[in-house]
Amino acid sequence: QSALTQPRSVSGSPGQSVTISCTGTSSDVGGYNYVSWYQQHPGKAPKLMIYDVSKRPSGVPDRFSGSKSGNTASLTISGLQAEDEADYYCCSYAGSFLFGGGTKLTVL
Amino acid sequence: QLQLQESGPGLVKPSETLSLTCTVSGGSISSSSYYWGWIRQPPGKGLEWIGSIYYSGSTYYNPSLKSRVTISVDTSKNQFSLKLSSVTAADTAVYYCAVRQVVTAMIDYWGQGTLVTVSS
Numbered sequence: 001q002s003a004l005t006q007p008r009s010v011s012g013s014p015g016q017s018v019t020i021s022c023t024g025t026s027s028d029v030g031g032y033n034y035v036s037w038y039q040q041h042p043g044k045a046p047k048l049m050i051y052d053v054s055k056r057p058s059g060v061p062d063r064f065s066g067s068k069s070g071n072t073a074s075l076t077i078s079g080l081q082a083e084d085e086a087d088y089y090c091c092s093y094a095g096s097f098l099f100g101g102g103t104k105l106t107v108l
Numbered sequence: 109q110l111q112l113q114e115s116g117p118g119l120v121k122p123s124e125t126l127s128l129t130c131t132v133s134g135g136s137i138s139s140s141s142y143y144w145g146w147i148r149q150p151p152g153k154g155l156e157w158i159g160s161i162y163y164s165g166s167t168y169y170n171p172s173l174k175s176r177v178t179i180s181v182d183t184s185k186n187q188f189s190l191k192l193s194s195v196t197a198a199d200t201a202v203y204y205c206a207v208r209q210v211v212t213a214m215i216d217y218w219g220q221g222t223l224v225t226v227s228s
Contacts, residue, residue: 003154032213034213034214036213036214036215038155038215045204045218045219045220045221046155046204046215046218047218048214048215048216051212051213051214052213052214089154089155091155091214091215093213093214095168096157096168096170097147097157097215098157099154099155099156099157100154101153101154102153102154102155
């Protein structure tokens, strides 16, 4: 299994929107609605932000949204805030967990 | 609300076996509601799922690590453990214990992580 493909970095100004893509195959991302997204600040454990492609756990702001088309899932963060600056990882579950390589979000 | 805490040596010599323990609080390791697992992250790199175990003893391992990994449960101590044999410098990473609820397809709970360095 190869890691899911994410852009290494994205950036945006406060208040803007950014989208992070996550590309897999029909055996993982495309085959199941089990894509999750995790936010990780330096030195901290990952935090669940989106699950089952587009669902938000309680406590996650509605600025965070997820979607999927074919073999590519996306995380969109609208109304960027300084505290959103972090690494973001997508993850697909198909009997086992497969992560993306991670995307560093910089808030300019 | 489950809480997880990793423990174990922070330094392991090459070719030896890495051993870590995750202590669970706020829930029972014998519960049928969870899969108990491990995820690692090499310094500056991404996350890699290592494997998980169900209360019944069924184990599920990353194929790339399967020949070297053993995950087990100690119900008397409410802990689960990871053993990774024949380690090399490539196994240097922060190791997280991670739990998935049976009814979900995501990592619901994470430990804080522990750095294990493989070096002589």
